[in-house]
Amino acid sequence: MAPHRVVIIGSGFGGLFAAQSLARSDVEITLIARTSHHLFQPLLYQVATGILSEGEIAPTTREILRGQSNIHVLQGLVEDIDTDQRLVKWRNHNDAHETPYDTVIVAAGAGQSYFGNDQFSTFAPGMKTVDDALELRARIFGAFEQAEIETDPQRTAELLTFVVVGGGPTGVEMAGQIRELASHTLRGEFRTFDPSSARVILVDGAEHPLTAFGQKLGETTRAALTKLGVEVRSTSVVTDVDECSVTVSTPEGNTERIPCVCKVWAAGVSGSPLGKVITDHTGTELDRSGRVVVDLDLTVPGHPEIFVIGDLMSVPDVPGVAQGAIQSARFVSAIIDARVKGTTPKRTEFTYHDKGSMATIARFKAVVSIGEKFKLTGFPAWIAWCFLHLIYIVGFKARIGTLVHWFISFLSNARSEQTNTNQQMVGRLALEKLGAGSSGRLVAGEE
Numbered sequence: 357m358a359p360h361r362v363v364i365i366g367s368g369f370g371g372l373f374a375a376q377s378l379a380r381s382d383v384e385i386t387l388i389a390r391t392s393h394h395l396f397q398p399l400l401y402q403v404a405t406g407i408l409s410e411g412e413i414a415p416t417t418r419e420i421l422r423g424q425s426n427i428h429v430l431q432g433l434v435e436d437i438d439t440d441q442r443l444v445k446w447r448n449h450n451d452a453h454e455t456p457y458d459t460v461i462v463a464a465g466a467g468q469s470y471f472g473n474d475q476f477s478t479f480a481p482g483m484k485t486v487d488d489a490l491e492l493r494a495r496i497f498g499a500f501e502q503a504e505i506e507t508d509p510q511r512t513a514e515l516l517t518f519v520v521v522g523g524g525p526t527g528v529e530m531a532g533q534i535r536e537l538a539s540h541t542l543r544g545e546f547r548t549f550d551p552s553s554a555r556v557i558l559v560d561g562a563e564h565p566l567t568a569f570g571q572k573l574g575e576t577t578r579a580a581l582t583k584l585g586v587e588v589r590s591t592s593v594v595t596d597v598d599e600c601s602v603t604v605s606t607p608e609g610n611t612e613r614i615p616c617v618c619k620v621w622a623a624g625v626s627g628s629p630l631g632k633v634i635t636d637h638t639g640t641e642l643d644r645s646g647r648v649v650v651d652l653d654l655t656v657p658g659h660p661e662i663f664v665i666g667d668l669m670s671v672p673d674v675p676g677v678a679q680g681a682i683q684s685a686r687f688v689s690a691i692i693d694a695r696v697k698g699t700t701p702k703r704t705e706f707t708y709h710d711k712g713s714m715a716t717i718a719r720f721k722a723v724v725s726i727g728e729k730f731k732l733t734g735f736p737a738w739i740a741w742c743f744l745h746l747i748y749i750v751g752f753k754a755r756i757g758t759l760v761h762w763f764i765s766f767l768s769n770a771r772s773e774q775t776n777t778n779q780q781m782v783g784r785l786a787l788e789k790l791g792a793g794s795s796g797r798l799v800a801g802e803e
């Protein structure tokens with residue numbers, strides 16, 4: 357009998373862990389992802405701020421899975437899933453392909469949401485991909501370079517003001533790192549200004565940063581950021597973004613235009629467009645964040661052969677974090693394995709085990725929250741953060757490289773990965789002008 361054909365869409369935490377969990381199953385897997393790498397998103401901010409190289413957080417999927425004989429890895433942009441014919445339709449550049457499946461696992465993740473203001477993305481890039489992180493690196497270091505030759509003090513102030521939108525872990529980590537870069541790493545390198553005079557402003561709609569960590573850790577984080585020199589603007593929403601400014605409003609009706617060149621958008625997520633493809637074909641629902649509402653076993657209602665996992669699934673009380681993707685991947689793999697063997701799976705309803713959350717604020721400072729009771733702050737939290745991230749980074753090579761770069765950055769304040777290029781800075785906007793931009797219409801690559 358022909359082996360059961362499983363197509364996995366995506367090579368993030370969901371796709372990769374599903375593939376690995378099916379390594380010993382009698383299935384023939386095809387993994388299709390629009391990038392050739394597996395991306396460790398939690399460390400993207402370190403690529404953007406010059407601590408790590410992109411290779412350390414994005415090893416190739418092919419290399420990770422080379423020892424797994426039941427898998428075929430393909431790079432391509434999936435555009436459609438024909439749920440009647442059971443075909444995944446995808447493209448690599450201009451070549452169209454179709455791959456048949458008996459079971460499909462959709463692990464296409466989520467993108468940035470600008471809450472209906474997609475035009476903000478032109479000047480305030482998000483941080484979801486390697487391209488995003490490298491563009492931000494070019495924008496951050498580029499702003500300091502331009503400030504060195506600027507003679508108009510007003511323009512210099514604009515160049516040396518960095519606005520980070522979103523007070524979740526990514527926003528907090530970015531704001532903390534830009535501040536440390538300005539205060540320590542770049543000290544003494546410029547002749548016409550003092551880099552430590554740079555302003556870093558964190559804008560967030562909530563009452564305090566890190567809302568998911570509770571009020572106490574949120575206030576601790578605000579105090580730590582303020583001490584570092586980050587200006588934290590809580591209960592403020594961004595109402596406009598242009599090339600040289602961000603406009604923020606408060607519930608009291610105060611509006612402020614903050615002149616700034618470099619902005620980082622770290623607020624809001626929206627499910628991959630493949631969610632809509634699935635709902636169009638199957639009639640199931642999308643939630644408000646564009647994620648697919650699935651049954652308790654993570655299948656699409658009426659389609660036991662279609663699983664949606666990770667950031668793209670909508671399951672109450674499951675946050676869009678790596679553990680959600682990893683646990684859902686292992687859960688659906690066990691179901692598929694049992695089906696192939698003709699046995700009953702141990703679990704038929706997905707339950708999420710919350711292992712806690714952590715975020716770094718700056719060098720030697722982090723916060724950890726596990727359940728209602730266990731909270732950790734400061735240096736011990738930072739050590740726990742380093743340790744856990746090292747464990748989850750994929751591959752020995754990447755772990756060693758990361759460890760070396762962390763030693764350089766955390767012990768001496770230097771950063772080894774400051775290189776940035778014009779193409780990184782303008783590439784996305786140039787592609788958008790060609791009509792090949794964020795939807796990746798021309799190329800199979802990152803959005």
Ligand SMILES: Cc1cc2nc3c(=O)[nH]c(=O)nc-3n(C[C@H](O)[C@H](O)[C@H](O)COP(=O)(O)OP(=O)(O)OC[C@H]3O[C@@H](n4cnc5c(N)ncnc54)[C@H](O)[C@@H]3O)c2cc1C
Nearest residue numbers: 366367368369370390397398434464465666667676677678
């Ligand atoms: C900046 C940042 C920091 C984060 N920090 C943390 C953290 O500290 N802790 C934590 O637990 N979580 C963190 N997260 C969240 C965590 O990374 C995600 O929850 C997790 O990556 C979700 O895994 P996934 O497999 O569902 O999606 P992803 O990891 O996003 O993977 C999606 C995959 O699908 C592919 N894909 C998408 N569309 C298509 C298509 N049309 N065709 C083919 N392939 C496609 C992509 O290329 C990618 O391979 C962070 C996320 C970001 C962006």
